[in-house]
Amino acid sequence: MPENELGLMAHLLRRGGFGATLQELQEYQAKGYEATVEELLHPEDIPEWNDDLVRRYQPDQNSVMYFESAQSYCMYKMINSKRLLEEKISLFWHGLFATAYGKLNHAKGVLNQTDTFRRHGLGSFHNILMELSRDPAMIFWLDNKDNHKDAPNENYGRELLELFSMGIGNYSEDDVKNCARAFTGWTIANADYMAERASRDSIWPSGRIDWQFEYRPEDHDETDKEFLGRTGNFNGDDIIDIIAMRPATSWFIAGKLYNYFVSDTPNEEAISFLAEEYRKSSGDIRSMLRALFLSDYFKSESVWYDKIKSPAELVVGTARLAGSYKTPQSDITNLASDANFMGQEILNPPTVEGWHTGMEWVDTGTLVERVNSSALVIGDNLQPGVQAMIQHLKDLKNSYQPNELVDECLLLIGSLNVTDSTRERLVEFAANFGEVKFTPEDAVACSEQQVVELLQLILATREYQMA
Secondary structure (H helix, E strand, O other): OOOOHHHHHHHHHHHOOOOOOHHHHHHHHHHOHHHHHHHHHOHHHOOOOOOHHHHHHOOHHHHOOOHHHHHHHHHHHHHHOOOHHHHHHHHHHHHHOOOOHHHHOOHHHHHHHHHHHHHHOOOEHHHHHHHHHOOHHHHHHOOHHHOEOOEOOOHHHHHHHHOOOOOOOOOOHHHHHHHHHHOOOEEEEOOOOOOOHHHHHOOOOOOOOOOEEEEOHHHOOOOOEEEOOEEEOOOHHHHHHHHHOOHHHHHHHHHHHHHHHOOOOOOHHHHHHHHHHHHHOOOEHHHHHHHHHOOHHHHOHHHOOOOEOOHHHHHHHHHHHHOOOOOOOOOHHHHHHHHHHOOOOOOOOOOOOOOOOHHHHOOHHHHHHHHHHHHHHHOOOOOHHHHHHHHHHHHHOOEEOHHHHHHHHHHHOOOOOOOHHHHHHHHHHHHOOOOEEOOOOOOHHHHHHHHHHHHHHHHOOHHHHEO
């Protein structure tokens, strides 16, 4: 355990959630690190976010048939849910099993898939693959609806092996073909894509109906298949059984989890540690994450700011910090658009590969968007989170020298650790204000605005843009 226990807790909540306020950090610190890890790993013990208010005041959140409505619903949930890791793991699987609205033209179909990731995302990888293979959005996205016993379509079989479970070099072309044959007959009910869209949807005046999984045995290839060294009359279930127990799968998932939760830079020793936990736990994601969060690989201060926040992490974390969007607001669509402009269009990944992360999140255009978006949200001193930060400063003392104000604001942002050079620049900026006072005889409103400007600058720092 490092000396900076509050900093470690902040690190855990940035990776296992979307960051935390100082008050939240102190509450979790009182529970203890290991107890907090267990709380994160068991979201089912925490009450779900009650979205009735949003649905009542924004009717489009009921059907979520519009793409903008579905995106907004995702934002509301990530901002307001107390089930932090449930939201974070859903975003992880959404990026790995990238399914896009652009092809589906069915926003609720993609949104339903993210709900599947919430329900099953911390379970066994075997079960996650099973749910994925039965997911209507995935079946449409990778054309398994067109995979028939007399005319196999290899799209899902190929990506299941290449991008979702094992990686290139661990299977052959024949394995792809036989994998595809095993998944024939796995299709979508109530959406016959041989029919014209107009005739299919015209009897549903309230919008398109939900898709459902359907298995059609008459369309399944019942002949023997050779797959990864085994032979049998395999169905899709059998394929997943075989994939889930392969050593290559343990390494693949270990590497993805390490990259998402720890660092943009691979660590072979740490990935080997996680792969072994995969094998010991039969691919249980919860067990893998428990082992990871309690390990020195995760706790080491060297990885505390070793990841660039994804656009979703950045906009959601900043909104949670500011206390924004706790109630229905039509401009939440702007928040989703901010993430879009930064390169992460939620529910609409660019390709089946998902988003390219790390340094690819940042270029000259997206960096400006990242800074401006964060500054705009935290710059509204009417937001409850911003008001709480200002009130905290007032309660502590009546006046602050520049270095004192910087240190307190870094703490309020979520116990943010910055380099000496970054702190020096922040103090130089705060020195322009002189002594900041919160007394009736002084211009309190002016002092509050100075605090807000400093907070905006802190959110523009390299450290805040990192996870």
